[in-house]
Amino acid sequence: MPGWESYLLIVFGMVIVVLLFVMYVMLVRIRQLLGEYDQMQSRMKVTDNELEELTRNVEEFKKLKI
DSSP states (O other): OOOHHHHHHHHHHHHHHHHHHHHHHHHHHHHHHHHHHHHHHHHHOOOHHHHHHHHHHHHHHHHHOO
16 A cells, blocks of 8 residues: 555645646747737837828927917
């Protein structure tokens, strides 16, 4: 008949397997979030020309004094 050490070893082994699964799920989620971040960052990029044009438009709007 196995001792309590054997049962404890089995329990700890199962805990390690569960923790590895949780780490894998977290890794997958982090990769998803990084992909979403890259998509958002590419949409938010403003080139120098766009910024200059926006500045000119704002200055023209100020001159109109509506």
